[in-house]
Amino acid sequence: MRFRKIFPAVFAAAFAGGLLFFPAAAARGAARGLEYCLVILVPSLFPFMVLSTYLVKSGISESLGRFLSPATRFLFHLPGCSAATIFMSMIGGFPVGARGIAALYEEGSINDREAGRMLSFCVNAGPAFVISVVGLGLLGSVEAGAILLTAQLLAALLLGVFLGAAAKSGGSPPQRPKRKTSASPFINSTIDAAKGTMNMCAFVILFSVLISLLRETGAAIVLGR
Secondary structure, three states, X not given: OHHHHHHHHHHHHHHHHXXXXXXXXXXXXXXXXHHHHHHHHHHHHHHHXXXXXXXXXXXXXXXXXXXXXXXXXXXXXXXXXXXXXXXHHHHOOHHHHHHHHHHHHHOOOOOHHHHHHHHHHOOOOOHHXXXXXXXXHHOOOHHHHHHHHHHHHHHHHHHHHHHHHHHHOOOOOOOOOOOOOOOOHHHHHHHHHHHHHHHHHHHHHHHHHHHHHHHHHOHHHHHHO
């Protein structure tokens, strides 16, 4: 308990000292984080986040759900409106699935238990990251990246099936929250995606500054031992 009280004060003092005595390193870290956000994060995630939220808020996912409901009910014990979000989570990267699930819950299309189950298998790395960064960049093989992507998707789908089977035997689901109407789904989807993207960028920049300060002070070497 005492450690929990002392650690925030020590961290704040160390962070303030780093910003005071190493402003150039902090600025370089912030610039690198901002560049990463503008060059990689925003272009690769923002459009998918807008689309995944728009599919829910515009009612498209609900319309698709009328046709896909038998499959989602049978496989995942989820309403048909979840199909679009499940698909987007497989191709859009980590935040896209989470944003789509949040939109479904906010619209009253799924309840908290269904949202929790979806979070377990609808938050996946995107194909571009797995194949290009991990496969080609780290392993030097596009084929290896494709194998990893296939394994990830199969594991996620199997987890969804297992969780759905467990939910079927868990009794009747709780009532879903009341659906909230949206007068302008495209504008609201864009605003929601922008807020989510800004939040991610803020953390990327912050941790980039922290890493830069750790390297400048030599603390990164000590912590790495």
